[in-house]
Amino acid sequence: MRTWFELEETDEFEAAKDLLIRRCVTWAEHHGYLVDGLLLSAAIDARQESRDGRLAYWDSASIRYFLLRYVPYKVTALREELDLAPEVLGTYLRYLDVTGLRDPRGATLAEAEEIISGARAEYAAALDDPTLRGVATFWAHTALGQGVDLTVPGAFERFRRDLDAGRVPYDEQVLDKIMQNRFLYGGIGEERAFPQPPVSLPAAAELTEAAARSQTVQRLITLAEWVGKDGRALTAAGNLRVADALEVSALLGTGEDRLRVRSAAELPQLNLLLAWARKLRLTRTSKGRLLRVAKAAPLLRDPESLWRRAFEVLPELGRVVTVPLAWRAEPILAEVFDEILPDVLNSMYGLGEMPVVRLEETVWLACQEYFDLDQEEGRLHDLWRREAARDLGRMFEVLSDLGAVELTRGPADPLFTSDLDHDDQPLPPDAVERLRTALAEPDVLQVRLTALGLRGVRERLLAEGRDAPLIGELATAPPSELLGVLAQHYPPQDAAVELRGWLAQPGQDIETLLQAVRDCPFRTRVAAMLRVLADTLPERRLLHDLRHDPTLGPAVWTQLIDAGEMQPGSLTEHENLLMGAENFLAVLELAGPEALVDQLRMMGGGDAYEFVEAILASGHPDIVGLRELRDLVAEPLRKPAHHPLRLVPTRPPGARGRRKKRKH
Incomplete structure (x- = not known):
């Protein structure tokens, strides 16, 4: 079960989304949580269309964006259904948490629930504001207001013909405002950015010391002290007097104090520092004087914070750099x-x-x-x-x-x-x-x-909402979430470093990781997690040690055979059946039930149903997967004419937006 896809992986993403919705709906109904397929689909789409594309990463910014911008802008449904979005999002995040899919670098479940609760009033206000809709959503809501059932094939096309013929009233002022917003700000789509490689950083104390040694930080502090509480006089052109400029240049050590100039404007390093100080609100000008800002005192006493702010504002200083x-x-x-x-x-x-x-x-x-x-x-x-x-x-x-x-x-x-x-x-x-x-x-x-x-x-x-992993940030992550992130976002060498750091923590060991793999309800994710452990801890020969594990055995055999480290003929008839179940359950997750039904019909012909019956009776440990295999695959094979596989309701117009190109 992957939770990150390239934008070009449309089929793979849609299959994963269908699987997430299907499993989440079943789980929510079983546990009594409110759930809605359309809103689940919108939540998954919102993360896929985001800058980083991590489906299981939810922090304060992404939660608020989904509720306050994405749903009002893109999702078309009756108001009573849209009102459910905060609670449905909470259900989805609970499901990610209990299944180990959550990205641990985002908000915890408790934090997410608090964020959702805090956004409820704003969400209701956003739904009340029709100018926050996109153009397609505006017309879809207009159609709903006219009693058009958008789930009926051809209904929206008939509505559009009536609109073109002038038979549909609509709010022209709202549409004008929507078009104005679109012209001024564009849509709400984010361009996908390339994920960054994991990096390592030294201890915080070492970074603090480095910031204090920064020449620019020292110069900015010196400049503010030189300006003093009484300030310095400026010329009519707004520059320091030449004598003052040369004096402070000598204090700053820029070497410009030895230059022969007619104006302080001819000293580029000093001008940069002066502009930097103004941008940082260390200094200001008033009534012909350069003054130190009193409120900047705490920043001047904190070199590390001053460094961070100086780095942050530097892109705005191009004209003096x-x-x-x-x-x-x-x-x-x-x-x-x-x-x-x-x-x-x-x-x-x-x-x-x-x-x-x-x-x-x-x-x-x-x-x-x-x-x-x-x-x-x-x-x-x-x-x-x-x-x-x-x-x-x-x-x-x-x-x-x-x-x-x-x-x-x-x-x-x-x-x-x-x-x-x-x-x-x-x-x-x-x-x-x-x-x-x-x-x-x-x-x-x-x-x-x-x-x-x-x-x-x-x-x-x-x-900016981008994925930028840091070696060591997963040191205390839950084991299932740790392995999920390593499998999808870390190269093997970096994954090995991160995993060893995790194992160095008290109470965290290999058996804890293996139990997390056993508890995982997705076969494809089990395979990925095992691969991470095998690749990052090769000296332990984990896969060979797990050949007889009653839960992991079928996944282990598959990987060992694929790697040429085990011969298919070494398996018993029952073990072959278990491995067949492992592979078909993986196909069910990756491609969906319709694709698996087609594959089984091609492989087994008239015996396909009997073959699936044998798989169902194999005793494979994936209870959830076997239930889906029975309901969504075996039954259609037995009665194909009476069991159409429409698993996820078709979204009405406006529920999804176009995909964006990505950039560095």
Whole structure:
């Protein structure tokens, strides 16, 4: 049972969604919880269409987004059904929790229930506001208001013909507001982002010390102290007087105090620090004076918090980080700095040293896309490329002073030239040739994120709703949830580190993990969890030790045979039947009952029903799966004409949105 799918894996996702809905509805009805198939479908779709796509990850932001934005915007149903969404979401999150599917990096069940409870009043208000609907949902609700039964085939098409003929009244003001919102803000869809690799960070105390050593942090504190409570006079142009500017430059150690200038505006490092301090609300201007903000005192006493805030606001300082030229008032990189800087840092995340020239070419390619420079004169084109490269270098110097990156020189890793000949290489031929020449040099300027920079980028990724795993964050996760995350989001080497860290905690051992696998109600997830244990703890030969486990045996045999470590002929007739049950139950989860019925008919012909009967009598430990196999597969095989397999109600128009492309 996977809970993460690429956007292109449409069939796999739909099968998993049907399985989740089917199982959750059955479980909820058995335990007396309120449940609704349409709203469950909407909750799963909302997470699939999110930036990170983790179906089982729910935190405060995703819970509130689903209730306050997604349902009002996308889901069409009668009001009495929509009113159930908070309680149905609570049911779904309980099901994820009891089955071990929950992503432990999200809210706990208790936290989620509190968040849902706190959003109920806002949710009712959101449903009351028709301007929060999408265009399709507006028309679908208009149809419902006219008594149109949207579940009847062709009903909406007939409604649309009546609408085109002018026979349907609707609220033009509401529609105008919806269209205005769409024009100004777009829809509510999020672009899927690539998942990031797991990273490791040093102890918190070490990061705190590194922040206090940051040259930029020390300079910002010094600058605020120099301004003082009485402030400093400014010229009519709003700059420091030259004498004051040179004085504070000497205190800050920028080296600009030795320059001969006619205006403080000619000191770029000082101007950057002044702009940074204003953006951080350390200083402000009033009545011709530069003043220190009194409320900033706690931030100035906390270098780590000051570092975090300085890193956070840096993308907004592009016009003072870049340096204008005489022939161009605004550098090309300044106009897109707030997008380029995060993209560059994202591309460095989780990697070691990267050649700066490699980043120069990708940044220049992005600039051409932003500004459509393809038709410009060749000489001017080259000047702009050099300008962008110069300002990128300036950006890295600023990040280095902050302590977010480290700049070194040395031979480039061959990795950065190995893909230059690939057919899918996005760089143009001239850029490839420049890179070949530059990367062949023995003394290449290289850049990497420091631990502080890595943490800063990760915190921004998390704030954007992206998946950015941290080694050690699962150290106390429930065993089933731990294995589920490792199976889907961690490469084997990182999974091994995380698992060993989990096992080092008191009271957490291999047997606890194995019991979690035994308790898992999904055969495909059992297989994935066993694979994680086998791959990360190879010295224990776990699969061979579990060959005779009464619960895990069939899943173990399947993996050992697939790996060539066990011969099919070594199984008894009954064991072969159990392994057949294991495989067919996996197909039921992965493809759904209709696909399994078709497969069994092709394999068994007229004997298909008898074959399934034998599987049902095998004694396989998956009670839930066998019940579904009996009800959804065996019965249709026995009476195909009288048991149509419509498992999930068809959603009315407006219940789902289009998928988005993903980006870095």
